[in-house]
Amino acid sequence: MDELIYKLKQEIIEALNLEDMTPEDIDENASLFGEGLGLDSIDALELIVLMEKNYGIKLQDPTQGKEIFKSVKVMAEFIQKNRTK
């Protein structure tokens, strides 16, 4: 799981152009939106694309994102359970 969390942090940094951040800067338990990483709604769409492209997970209901994107750790747990690639 630690390996997946680290890889996911790298992918988030690349996909969202968080240029000044390193994986070490991201707290795996911190909120991705609001006060945590401060991502916005377009970033959420980009994370949905990331999950489909890299892990073959297609969210049928975009509102699921609210739960899945709570933190990097929650996202990684969801990916581990549902990935098809």
Added chain:
Amino acid sequence: MTIQHSVYISTDKVIVDGKALELTEKGSALLTQIYRSHIGDYPKFFKMDTLCKLGFVASELLLNSEGNRNFEPREDRAVILFNRNASLQADTNYQSTIQDSENFFPSPAAFVYTLPNIVTGEIAIRNKYYGETSFIVIEENDEKLMEQNLSVAFQDTDTKSIIGGWLDCTDEEHFEANIFIMEK
């Protein structure tokens, strides 16, 4: 109409009010160097496409040169920019995300901070300008035509000054900004 301050940026040159800035990078790296050395603290910069980055750093240099930035809301300043290539680079980038039917992942971010309107909007939002914002696509860098459009904007009695001028980009390594603050 008089020009109060001006900024010129090409792929290897930055001139603020007639004085060249000493910068070492070229192309898109030059825009990042301007951001890091003269602006900073605006991480949204890294999400912008080249056209938007160009407009953002050019307007920041322009407004820093004007001084007295207080970010108070104002309705007397408009933002009216012109170019030839519209959002060609953003369109090309977006197309590359949908070109291959086997690898079809349209990127939402490719349409954020990208379109020409977003450049003017970003400048207006950051600085709380509530005057007119327009991005006009014309055939070439035609000063007379731009001046005609700016003079029409001044017919609005609330508008006392305009951030205006040329802001064009074909790709990450080819761009030109020649913008100014013009007063009535």
